[in-house]
Amino acid sequence: MLMLIMRHELLLVLITVILLVVEIFLPADRKQKIILPSIILFGAVMILGFIPGPTGSLFGGMYITTPLTLLMKNILTIGVFIVFLQSVDWLKKAENREKISEYYILLISTLIGMEYMLSSGDFLMFYIGLELATIPLAALAAFERFKEKSAEAGVKLIFTSALSSGILLYGLSMIYGTVGTLYFDEVVNGINGAPLQILAFIFFFAGMAFKISIVPFHLWTADVYEGAPINITSYLSVISKGAAVMVFTILLYTVFSKITIMWKDVIYITAILTMTIGNLFAMRQQNLKRFLAFSSIAQAGFIFLGIVGQSQLGMTTVIYFVLVYIFSNLGAFGVVSVISNRTGKETINDYDGLYRTNPMLSLTMMLALFSLAGIPPVAGFFGKFFLFAAAAQQGLYILVLIAVLNTIVSLYYYLLVVKAMFLNRSDRPIAYFKSDGYSRLGFAICIAGLIIIGLYSPVYEFINQFTFGIY
Amino acid sequence: MNILLLLIIIPILTIIGILFSRDNKHVRVISAIGMTFQLIVSAIIIIWYLAERNAGNTAEILFASNYVWYETLNIHFFIGVDGVSVAMIGLTSIVIFAGIFASWEITDLPREFFISLILLSGGVFGFFISLDLFTMFLFYEIAVIPMYLLIGIWGSGPRQYSAMKLTLMLMGGSALILVGLLGLYFNSNPSGGPLTFDILEIAKVQIPMSAQLFFFPFLFIGFGVLGALFPFHTWSPDGHASAPTAVSMLHAGVLMKLGGYGCYRVAVFLLPDAAHELAWIFIILTAIGVIYGALGAIWQKDLKYINAYSSVSHCALVLFAILMFNETAMNGAIMQMISHGIMTALFFALIGMIYGRTHTRYINEMSGLMKVMPFLAVAYVIGGLASLGLPGFSGFVAEMTIFVGAFQHPDIFHRVATIIAASSIVATAVYILRVIGMMLYGKITNPEYEQITDAKWYERLSTGTLIFGITAIGIAPLWLSNMITAGLGPVIHKLLLSMN
Numbered sequence: 001m002l003m004l005i006m007r008h009e010l011l012l013v014l015i016t017v018i019l020l021v022v023e024i025f026l027p028a029d030r031k032q033k034i035i036l037p038s039i040i041l042f043g044a045v046m047i048l049g050f051i052p053g054p055t056g057s058l059f060g061g062m063y064i065t066t067p068l069t070l071l072m073k074n075i076l077t078i079g080v081f082i083v084f085l086q087s088v089d090w091l092k093k094a095e096n097r098e099k100i101s102e103y104y105i106l107l108i109s110t111l112i113g114m115e116y117m118l119s120s121g122d123f124l125m126f127y128i129g130l131e132l133a134t135i136p137l138a139a140l141a142a143f144e145r146f147k148e149k150s151a152e153a154g155v156k157l158i159f160t161s162a163l164s165s166g167i168l169l170y171g172l173s174m175i176y177g178t179v180g181t182l183y184f185d186e187v188v189n190g191i192n193g194a195p196l197q198i199l200a201f202i203f204f205f206a207g208m209a210f211k212i213s214i215v216p217f218h219l220w221t222a223d224v225y226e227g228a229p230i231n232i233t234s235y236l237s238v239i240s241k242g243a244a245v246m247v248f249t250i251l252l253y254t255v256f257s258k259i260t261i262m263w264k265d266v267i268y269i270t271a272i273l274t275m276t277i278g279n280l281f282a283m284r285q286q287n288l289k290r291f292l293a294f295s296s297i298a299q300a301g302f303i304f305l306g307i308v309g310q311s312q313l314g315m316t317t318v319i320y321f322v323l324v325y326i327f328s329n330l331g332a333f334g335v336v337s338v339i340s341n342r343t344g345k346e347t348i349n350d351y352d353g354l355y356r357t358n359p360m361l362s363l364t365m366m367l368a369l370f371s372l373a374g375i376p377p378v379a380g381f382f383g384k385f386f387l388f389a390a391a392a393q394q395g396l397y398i399l400v401l402i403a404v405l406n407t408i409v410s411l412y413y414y415l416l417v418v419k420a421m422f423l424n425r426s427d428r429p430i431a432y433f434k435s436d437g438y439s440r441l442g443f444a445i446c447i448a449g450l451i452i453i454g455l456y457s458p459v460y461e462f463i464n465q466f467t468f469g470i471y
Numbered sequence: 472m473n474i475l476l477l478l479i480i481i482p483i484l485t486i487i488g489i490l491f492s493r494d495n496k497h498v499r500v501i502s503a504i505g506m507t508f509q510l511i512v513s514a515i516i517i518i519w520y521l522a523e524r525n526a527g528n529t530a531e532i533l534f535a536s537n538y539v540w541y542e543t544l545n546i547h548f549f550i551g552v553d554g555v556s557v558a559m560i561g562l563t564s565i566v567i568f569a570g571i572f573a574s575w576e577i578t579d580l581p582r583e584f585f586i587s588l589i590l591l592s593g594g595v596f597g598f599f600i601s602l603d604l605f606t607m608f609l610f611y612e613i614a615v616i617p618m619y620l621l622i623g624i625w626g627s628g629p630r631q632y633s634a635m636k637l638t639l640m641l642m643g644g645s646a647l648i649l650v651g652l653l654g655l656y657f658n659s660n661p662s663g664g665p666l667t668f669d670i671l672e673i674a675k676v677q678i679p680m681s682a683q684l685f686f687f688p689f690l691f692i693g694f695g696v697l698g699a700l701f702p703f704h705t706w707s708p709d710g711h712a713s714a715p716t717a718v719s720m721l722h723a724g725v726l727m728k729l730g731g732y733g734c735y736r737v738a739v740f741l742l743p744d745a746a747h748e749l750a751w752i753f754i755i756l757t758a759i760g761v762i763y764g765a766l767g768a769i770w771q772k773d774l775k776y777i778n779a780y781s782s783v784s785h786c787a788l789v790l791f792a793i794l795m796f797n798e799t800a801m802n803g804a805i806m807q808m809i810s811h812g813i814m815t816a817l818f819f820a821l822i823g824m825i826y827g828r829t830h831t832r833y834i835n836e837m838s839g840l841m842k843v844m845p846f847l848a849v850a851y852v853i854g855g856l857a858s859l860g861l862p863g864f865s866g867f868v869a870e871m872t873i874f875v876g877a878f879q880h881p882d883i884f885h886r887v888a889t890i891i892a893a894s895s896i897v898a899t900a901v902y903i904l905r906v907i908g909m910m911l912y913g914k915i916t917n918p919e920y921e922q923i924t925d926a927k928w929y930e931r932l933s934t935g936t937l938i939f940g941i942t943a944i945g946i947a948p949l950w951l952s953n954m955i956t957a958g959l960g961p962v963i964h965k966l967l968l969s970m971n
Contacts, residue, residue, distance in 0.1 A: 313544075375616050376609045385605075385649070389544070392653035397685070400653060404646035411642055415619060415635060423623040423631055457541045464543050 005056050005065045008073050009119075011045045012112045016105045023101040031100050032092060038104045039084050039438070046077045057121060061183055064121040068466040072246050072319060073115050078445075079239045079326040080111050085442035086334045087231035089341050089435070095146065103143065106136040107235065114243035122182040123172045126247070130168070130211070133243065134161045137236065141228040153227025160210060160220040168207025174200035184255050191258045198262060205266060211244040214304075215273040218297050222281070225293035230340055233289055234333030237296040242322040245300065249307050249318045260310060267308045268399060274301030275406040283413045286347045288336045291413070292329070295372060298410055299325060302387055305403055309390025315467040317386040320453075320460055324371065324383040327449035331368030334442050335361050338435045345430060348417055352426035361435070362421040364443050369414040371450050374407050379454035386460075473536040474519070475550050475600045477512045478560065481505055482593030486586050495581045499571075502585040506568045506592075513564035520557045521950070524957060531961055532602065532671065540606075545667050549603040554958025555805050558951060559599045559732060562809045565940050566724040566816045567592040572933035573820040574717035576827070577625065584625055587617040588717060595725050599732065604652050604668040611648070611733070614726060615641045615697075618710075618718065626713040633706075633713035640706040644696030648733070651690035655741060658682045673741050674965060683745035690738035691746075691753060698730025699786040700753070701760030708767075711779035716823025719775065723782045724816035728808045731789040735804065739793060740962045743969035750794045751884065757794065758888040760787030765898035769905075774822045774832045777902055778815065781858065784895055785811040791892055792873040795885070796966045798959055800876025803869055805955045810857070810865035810944060817854045817937040821847055824930050825910075828923045834906055839915035843923040848911045850934045855903040857941045860896055865944035870896065872952075 003010060018041070022034060049070070057064045084104075091100050113132025120126035138161065142154025176182055178197050179190030191197055209217040225233045256263055278298030285291035303325075306318040338361065340346050355362040371380030384407065388400045435443075453459050485505030492498050516534070523533055535551030552560065570588065577584050594614030601607035615638070623634035652668070659666050659673045667673065696703040707727070711719045739746045764784025771777045785807065792804035824847055825840065826832050841848040857864035860871070877889040915921065926934065944951055 316543075370616070376612045381609065381612065386544070388649060389653055389656070392650075392657055395657075397650060397654060401646075401650050404649050405643070408639060408643050408646055412635070412639055415638065418619070419623060419631060419635070422620055423634070457546075461542055 002056075002058065004054050005058055006063065006119075007053055008045075008049055008070070008077075009112050009115050011048065012108050012115070015041050015045065016108050016112075019101045019105050026101075028098060031097050034101050034104075035088055035091060038101075039081075039088075042077075042081060042084055042108070046074070046081050049074045049077055059125075061121045061185070062125045063116070063119050065119055066466075069119045071463065071466050072118050072243075075319070075323050075326065076111065076114060076118075076239055076243055079242065079330060080107065080235070082326070082330045082334070082442045082445055083107070083231055083235050083239065085438045085445075086234070086330070086337055088438040089338065090229065090231055093341070095144070099143070103140070106140050109136045110134070110140075110235075110240070114239070117247050118243065121184055123175065123184075123187070124182050126251075127165075127169060127172060131165060133240065134165070134211075137161075137232070137240065140232045140235070141224060143229050143232060147227075149227035150229065153224045156220055156227075157224045160224075164207045164210030164217070167203050167210075171200045171203025171205075171207060174203065184251075187255050188257065191256065193259045193262060197259070201256060201259065201263065202266075205263070208244060208248045209270065212241055212248065212300050213297050214270050214300060215277045215297065218274070218278070221297060222290050222293045226287060226289045230289060230333060230337040233293070234330055234337070237293065237333070238326050238329045241296065241300065242326060245303055246319060246322060249315060252307060253310070253315060264308060264310070267304050268396070271301050271304035271308065271399065272402055274298065274304065275403060276301075279406050279409040279413070283409070285413075286349065288346050288348060288351075288417075291348065291417075292332060292336070295410065295413070296329060298406065299329075299372065301406070302384065302403060305391040305399065306387040308396065308399070309387075309393055311390065311393060312464070312467050313386070313393060314390040316460070316464045317383070317390050319463050319467065321383040321387055323459075323463075324379040324450075324453055327446045327453065328368050328371035328378075328380055331364055331443065331446035331450065332372065334439060334446065335365040335368070338439050339430060342433050342435075343430055348420050350430065351417065351420040352424040353429035354421040357429045357432045360443075364447060365421060366418050367447060367450055369417055373411045373414045375411070377455060378450045379452075380450075382454040382460070473534055473550065474512065474516060475534050475536070475552065478509065478516075478596040478600060479593060481509050481512065482589045482596070485589050486593075489582055489586055489589075492582070495578065498581045498585055499575060502571050502589060505589065506564070506571045509592075509596075510564045510568045513560050516552070517557055517561050520552065520554070521954065524954075535602070545665050546605045547603045547669060548606055549669060550600045551602050552600055554954040554956070555732070555735070556599045556958070558805060558809055558955055558958075559728060560596065562728070562812045563592060563595050563599065563725045565936060566721055566812060569816060569820060569933040569936045570717035570720045572929040573720060573823055574715065575929045577715070579625065584621070584715075587621050588721065591617045591621070591721060591726075595721075595729065598729055602670050604655060604670060604673075604737065607670075607733075607737075608645070608648060608652055611729060612642075612645055614729065615645065618714075618722065618726070621718045622710060622714045625715040625718070627715070628713045629709070630713045633709040637706040637710035640703065641697055644693045644703070644730075647689045647693030647696075649693075651686045651693055651738075654682060654686035654689065655737075658686075670736065670741065674961065678742065680744055683742045684748060687738060687742045687745035687749055690742065691734055691749075694730045694733030694738060695753075695790060696730065698727055698734060698790055699760065699764075699783045700730070700790055701756050701763055701783075701787060704760060704764070704783045704787075707783050708776055708779040711782065711819070712773060712775040716819060719819035719823070720816040723779070723819060724812040727782065727786050728789075728812055731786065731793065731804065731808050734790055735793050735801070735962070739796075740965060743966050746794075746966070747796070747969060750796070754791065754794050754885070754888050757787045757791035758891045760784070761791060761892040761895045762898070765895040765902070768902040769898060772833050772835055774825070774834060774906070774910075775819070777834075777906060778818045778822065781899065781902065782811070782815050784899070785815070785858075788870070788873060788892060788895070791888075792876065795873075795877045795880065796963075797876050797879055798956065798963050799879065800873055801959050801963065802952060802955050803872030803874075803876050805959075806865070806872055806944070806948070806952065807869035809951070810869040810941070813937050813940040813944075814854055814857050814866060817850065817934060817941065818858070820930075820933055820937065821851050821854065824926065824934075825851075829917075829920065834909045836917070837910045837920075838913040839911075839920065840923075841911040842915060843920055844925045846926045846931065847934070850938060851911065852907055853938055853941070855907050857945070859900045859903045863942070863945045865941045865948070868945060868948040868952075
């Protein structure tokens with residue numbers, strides 16, 4: 001029965017084992033057959049995740065399951081499910097066919113890593129989870145190894161994440177050195193703002209900032225995002241980032257709660273830098289993958305406004321915003337992915353006149369972008385509003401002002417895409433095509449999410465009931 | 472069910488109807504039916520409201536319904552109306568009704584056009600009936616964003632530039648509003664109880680002076696951007712000139728009033744002490760805006776630019792009147808919003824119709840139109856006379872009330888500002904009469920104009936509705952004025968309290 005505490009991870013491990021075994025017995029020309037069963041299996045795990053089960057800790061407190069971690073895992077699983085749906089079309093391409101089960105195994109492995117990270121009760125487990133979440137991603141980024149850019153992306157990702165992990169680990173070892181333990185519960189009491197601990201925190205922060213791509217640790221993002229296959233990019237920018245943000249917030253609120261006064265300013269300044277620089281670079285992008293990469297950097301800056309709120313409102317809103325962000329960004333990436341698979345076109349100019357040929361795709365894209373920009377009635381509006389409220393609660397009105405001005409800048413470049421799709425005319429627009437059923441299901445989930453999460457307040461209340469006592 | 476909910480439900484149903492319609496003709500008919508219902512519901516609300524008041528119901532807000540939305544943050548969906556918002560609802564439904572008929576000939580993507588237009592109007596209705604700042608802000612943004620597509624797709628001239636400029640400036644305004652709203656929220660309960668976005672609750676609270684001084688500019692400028700507060704009005708001429716007819720009508724007629732209404736209902740009502748303290752800055756700005764808009768209109772040759780600048784002038788007058796903080800001037804401000812809303816919608820509708828026939832908007836290229844299209848020409852003259860404040864039309868009532876109210880302040884500063892603002896009437900007369908003289912009278916210089924036909928039935932219906940509105944207010948202003956005065960009570964009361 002104890003194993004039920006770890007049911008999320010165990011089920012996922014089970015899937016990967018099944019996939020590995022099936023892979024051995026599948027003849028090369030029938031590898032495609034594995035797609036549907038994997039998605040169904042994963043969907044089953046996603047649904048099972050919502051069934052309430054026991055909570056508690058394992059391995060002497062290294063692994064902890066609380067209702068909150070379950071909730072965060074469920075959110076990530078939904079996101080991964082959408083990514084799976086969106087990648088079917090791409091996997092069916094001739095050059096990827098023989099690697100289909102590898103794709104699933106690698107992707108699920110990173111998810112397992114993130115779930116361990118979310119559930120960690122000490123820094124060791126946290127670090128193992130983080131590594132497990134990162135290393136398969138580098139393999140995935142280089143998935144289209146015959147493309148130079150994809151291979152380059154893989155190498156860049158592995159180097160930067162190795163560096164950031166090293167820095168992070170250095171920070172963790174300093175914490176161990178000053179406190180003498182790695183367990184979160186005990187570290188909290190040991191942290192008193194000693195100079196070495198502050199240094200440790202800075203190293204820890206830098207390591208995490210790499211993962212979340214916070215300015216000035218964001219330089220790898222655009223290249224990797226552009227080079228990696230689109231579905232991996234969307235996974236990196238949504239799931240990977242979302243998991244890192246949630247863990248980071250919880251650690252700041254719990255482990256580092258004694259030195260709030262120290263990290264508050266760090267978050268404050270990096271939030272401003274991240275929003276502004278992300279936005280300024282996004283404005284000039286033509287390639288939609290790079291465009292969304294910089295936009296996701298800017299979004300991370302907005303999330304920091306919630307973190308700086310240091311309250312239950314902040315915690316709830318960060319998780320809520322990650323949920324909203326999953327649906328918005330995956331919606332946008334889904335459209336880019338479908339169009340890129342069918343036509344190979346990836347720049348904003350290629351989208352000229354898209355609405356007149358592909359109205360549904362354009363509408364999905366518009367809703368997703370409006371959600372990212374924070375325009376009602378889609379969910380992004382609520383997410384942004386609550387993030388700003390969390391910061392305003394601390395009286396940081398100047399920060400809020402800078403953030404809302406940044407949303408206007410972001411609105412400008414999101415509107416550039418809307419302009420291309422709706423306003424511009426083109427002699428040779430992207431011709432009409434019918435996207436595959438999996439993608440359409442993915443879009444349907446994204447749009448439903450965008451509309452429901454905002455207007456239907458119980459979603460927020462549901463998250464809120466689990467965040468009590470975190471701060 | 473609360474009758475006010477119908478104002479939001481009808482647009483939604485209409486949009487769903489349009490989605491399922493087959494062709495262009497169905498789209499128009501469904502939109503027209505939907506907005507006719509909207510007009511009828513608004514009329515019922517006005518009559519019902521008056522009946523309740525006559526029956527002695529003195530509640531501050533009528534038809535109130537309060538539903539909890541986000542419980543943890545104490546966000547409610549709180550709707551209700553007082554005299555002022557009822558008047559604004561009436562204005563909106565008249566303008567959108569006329570707007571549907573004015574855009575009868577849209578052929579490019581008609582479905583999308585009418586959906587955006589009706590979505591916009593739904594946002595405006597939602598804004599006017601909201602009494603919770605969160606929902607108010609939500610509806611405000613819903614009303615602004617369709618404008619981008621409406622101008623960008625169906626506009627003329629530098630439409631993409633204008634659409635982007637307008638959207639970004641208005642959203643910039645809403646960014647300031649957002650900061651102000653959060654400021655109100657976190658100061659809404661100084662004693663430490665639950666925070667609230669409820670306007671009526673916040674009005675009962677004495678917000679600390681330092682917070683008021685900090686947040687008042689955010690709210691007043693934020694809403695002022697939409698209300699064409701000088702120097703944040705620059706989106707208005709470009710936006711109006713590029714927008715298609717119905718959008719100009721709705722935008723100048725209704726959307727700019729959101730700004731005035733927001734300044735009145737949120738900025739001045741909820742932060743009265745700061746309003747008194749800082750009013751002088753904004754009085755100067757609005758007085759400049761009034762005279763600047765009028766002078767700007769004189770210099771223009773393009774009909775839409777003339778009218779856009781005249782809108783800047785008239786809307787600045789609304790804000791000017793709100794800042795006078797007395798009952799007469801505020802009454803005039805609301806009257807001016809209604810009057811200008813209908814009048815300017817009439818102008819833009821007529822300009823669209825004239826442009827559709829002459830294919831030019833430059834007044835020096837047109838002449839003698841009175842001979843070929845008497846109906847439209849006479850309608851234009853009526854609109855013009857109302858605009859320059861001829862007694863018998865709504866413009867006179869509104870401006871008269873404003874200047875009488877403004878002149879009640881005995882000090883030199885207010886007197887001078889009032890005189891400057893009042894002198895815009897002369898400028899208004901100049902540009903209105905110049906347009907009428909050049910465009911409508913004289914000989915027909917362009918032989919092609921001989922072939923022009925007069926208004927079609929839907930154009931007559933559109934303009935007729937608006938002319939009816941102008942004259943009805945002009946001839947019998949008392950019922951409207953009484954309705955508004957009753958609504959002003961709490962605001963004036965709060966302002967007087969803060970003065971002492």
